[in-house]
Structures are given as structure tokens and as C-alpha cells.
Amino acid sequence: MKKALICGISGQDGGYIAKFLLQKGFEVYGGSRDAQMASFKNLDILGIKNQIQLISININDFRSTLQTIIKVKPDEIYNLAGQSSVGLSFEQPVETLESITIGTLNILEAIRFSNLPIKFYNAGSSECFGDTGEEAATEKTPFMPRSPYAVAKSTAFWLVNNYRESYQLFACTGILFNHDSPLRPERFVTKKIIAAACRIYKGSTEKLQLGNVEIARDWGWAPEYVEAMSLMLQQPQPDDYIIATGKTHKLVDFIDYTFKYLGMNWAEHVTVDNSLLRPADLKTGRANPQKAYDKLGWKAAFSMENVIENMIAFELERL
Structure with a gap:
């Protein structure tokens, strides 16, 4: 049985990717800063809380991150943690930058230190592109971040690229455009x-x-976007993909x-x-999600x- 560690499992995407992986037969570990105190309301709504092994992990703390990875030995890690509101990032820029960039860096370093064959998914954001105007963004469109949140996500994106190139880690970033759900x-x-x-x-x-x-x-349906996250980690080579309706x-x-x-x-x-x-x-x-369709066979239905x-x-x- 394959094992997946989901950092930020209490959020929207964390809940849906957990449900998807459970259906695929994965043993799912859900990471939160304090697993004993967190409510995990979304996991209750989805009816999957009792199927997940909830563990405490603070990805801003390298020791906590490394210890958890060595203990769990996951086949796949999904990094969905960090401050997720663009608006709030203007009020809490330091917390936003630290929770997204330091957390991503600690996971990458912990994977490298562990020397385990882990596949890593990092949650990127369409906010990195800034204002696209009439030109649909592709994976080659330059970043022009216009918020502390977008700056943080851009930094995390390049950290993933750097570790993939420097240490041959199987690390991908999904550049997801707006996706919503209840x-x-x-x-x-x-x-x-x-x-x-x-x-x-x-x-x-x-x-x-x-x-x-x-x-x-570009608004899409979150439950089908998480399927694209999983597909990225099933490819022969790691790469980055835009996920959107177009x-x-x-x-x-x-x-x-x-x-x-x-x-x-x-x-x-x-x-x-x-x-x-x-x-x-x-x-x-x-967004132009053509690459996801060509390489992953994924296309938004909603x-x-x-x-x-x-x-x-x-x-x-x-x-």
C-alpha cells in the first residue's frame, strides 16, 4: 500500500486530495501543526476523518519536518500548507512569506536529507502571473506577482525548480487557477x-x-483539480503544469x-x-491549460x- 503525506490537510484541497487518494488505495497521513487540537471540519464533511492518520507537523520547523518524513516514509508528499488568502497577505506579509516559502524549503531539504524516493507536489498559484490581460498564461509566461501571497508562491515555485535541477528530486508545482467548492x-x-x-x-x-x-x-471545481495534482506525480519525469478551465x-x-x-x-x-x-x-x-491536457490527459469538466x-x-x- 502506497503512503501519502498531506501537509495542510485541513484546507479545501487537502480534504479533496485525501479523499481521492483514499479511493486510490493509499494510506493517507494528514499533517497539521497540532493534530490533537485541530477540528478538521472539512474531513468530517467529506466523511473521511476516521480513515486518515492525523499527525502533528510544523513545516516551518525543519526538525519536525524531517522527523515526520523519516517516520512516515511517504511515497508522495502534497504541500498544501501555508497562509492561503491573497487579501490577508497584505495584512500579514511576514506570516504569508514564511509559511509558504520556509515550509516549502524545509520539505525539499528534508526529502533530500532522508534520501527516500519521495515524489513531491507543491501548490503553486495563478497569482504568480499577475495581470495576464488578454494573453492566456502558459507555463512559460514570466511571473509578475502583485501581492505578498503571489511573491511567496513565486519564491516557492523557484525553490522547487532549483531542487529538481540541482538534486534530481521528483518535485512538481501545480499552478492552479481559482478553484472552488463548498x-x-x-x-x-x-x-x-x-x-x-x-x-x-x-x-x-x-x-x-x-x-x-x-x-x-478562471474559476474551476476543486474536486477535479486535485486529480491533476495526483496525475503530475504519476508521470515519468517531474514537471510544472497550469491547471484551469481555460x-x-x-x-x-x-x-x-x-x-x-x-x-x-x-x-x-x-x-x-x-x-x-x-x-x-x-x-x-x-489560462492556457493545454499542456495538462497533452501530457496528463486532464481537462476540466466543470x-x-x-x-x-x-x-x-x-x-x-x-x-
């Missing part, structure tokens, strides 16, 4: 929109306050579809709050509209 917390704008729209549909008189609704992103929409279109699906007019329930604007933001994110419908169904059932 497991997202409400600090993510997509979940914030869905949750508020559903509450209003149920009778709430609240106003949904948003920042810039003219930004454009279709970009404005946030206002996301809002409009959400409210229309619930039979409402979004303009009656949404207000723009300038205090929610970021110090810097990218206007448009466009559209933005499918994502919205699935999230609404979950939210209404919960209310």
Missing part, C-alpha cells in the same frame, strides 16, 4: 457571494458588500449567475465597499456555472 471559508469571495445569496434567498435582509466586481478570473469570467458575471439561479436581481442586494479594495490587485487572470450550482445546492441544504 469547503471554501467565507473569506474567499466566491463562498462569500454564494453564502450571502442563499441567506437572502431564505429571507435575510442583509446587503452583500464587495470590493472590485470587475476583476476577471475560460475567464468577470466577478460580476459570477454574482449575476448566482442571484439569477436563485431567482433574484443581484443589483438589489449588492453594494460596493471601497474599504474592501486591495492595495494592488490583478484585473484579469487567463464550468463556472456548474461550480456555482453545486455550491448553492450545498449551502441551501446546510441552511
Whole structure:
């Protein structure tokens, strides 16, 4: 039985990749800073918590990281840990940089020290590209990060590349564009929109306050994106891949579809709050996921509209 260690298992992607690997017959170890105190709410929602061996690991601490890897001896490691909010990274730039870059470096160093044949997946981000404009980003598009989060993810990307080239580690970065699910917390704008729209549909008189609704992103369905993560580690050679739908929409279109699906007019329930604007933001994110299709045989099946419908169904059932 193959073993996988998932760092950051309590998050959205951690839960879905854990479920996917369990279905593939993996023995799954879930890492968290304090496994005895963490709630692992998402694992409960997915109904898999009792199938995972939960362990305490702080990837910002090299000793903790190395000890865990030597003890578990995983075949695959998925690094999904670190501060994950672009907006919050402006308020906590040091925590963001340290949790993403130092954590990634410690895992890479621990794999090298252990001398175990481990395959490593690193969670990259489309934010690294900055504003793509009308040009869809490929794996060869230069990085132009516009937030502390994007700077941190860019640094981690080049660390992975450096260790792959210098030490022949099987290390990959998945450059994932926006991907959502019911497991997202409400600090993510997509979940914030869905949750508020559903509450209003149920009778709430609240106003949904948003920042810039003219930004454009490529939104996909998280459960199918984690399949691409696994596929990267099954290839003969390690490489980096963009994972996206290839279709970009404005946030206002996301809002409009959400409210229309619930039979409402979004303009009656949404207000723009300038205090929610970021110090810097990218206007448009466009992706060309052709390499993932050519090399991995992976293609997104869910559209933005499918994502919205699935999230609404979950939210209404919960209310």
C-alpha cells in the first residue's frame, strides 16, 4: 500500500486530495501543526476523518519536518500548507512569506536529507502571473506577482525548480487557477457571494458588500483539480503544469449567475465597499491549460456555472 503525506490537510484541497487518494488505495497521513487540537471540519464533511492518520507537523520547523518524513516514509508528499488568502497577505506579509516559502524549503531539504524516493507536489498559484490581460498564461509566461501571497508562491515555485535541477528530486508545482467548492471559508469571495445569496434567498435582509466586481478570473471545481495534482506525480519525469478551465469570467458575471439561479436581481442586494479594495490587485487572470491536457490527459469538466450550482445546492441544504 502506497503512503501519502498531506501537509495542510485541513484546507479545501487537502480534504479533496485525501479523499481521492483514499479511493486510490493509499494510506493517507494528514499533517497539521497540532493534530490533537485541530477540528478538521472539512474531513468530517467529506466523511473521511476516521480513515486518515492525523499527525502533528510544523513545516516551518525543519526538525519536525524531517522527523515526520523519516517516520512516515511517504511515497508522495502534497504541500498544501501555508497562509492561503491573497487579501490577508497584505495584512500579514511576514506570516504569508514564511509559511509558504520556509515550509516549502524545509520539505525539499528534508526529502533530500532522508534520501527516500519521495515524489513531491507543491501548490503553486495563478497569482504568480499577475495581470495576464488578454494573453492566456502558459507555463512559460514570466511571473509578475502583485501581492505578498503571489511573491511567496513565486519564491516557492523557484525553490522547487532549483531542487529538481540541482538534486534530481521528483518535485512538481501545480499552478492552479481559482478553484472552488463548498469547503471554501467565507473569506474567499466566491463562498462569500454564494453564502450571502442563499441567506437572502431564505429571507435575510442583509446587503452583500464587495470590493472590485470587475476583476476577471478562471474559476474551476476543486474536486477535479486535485486529480491533476495526483496525475503530475504519476508521470515519468517531474514537471510544472497550469491547471484551469481555460475560460475567464468577470466577478460580476459570477454574482449575476448566482442571484439569477436563485431567482433574484443581484443589483438589489449588492453594494460596493471601497474599504474592501486591495492595495494592488490583478484585473484579469487567463489560462492556457493545454499542456495538462497533452501530457496528463486532464481537462476540466466543470464550468463556472456548474461550480456555482453545486455550491448553492450545498449551502441551501446546510441552511
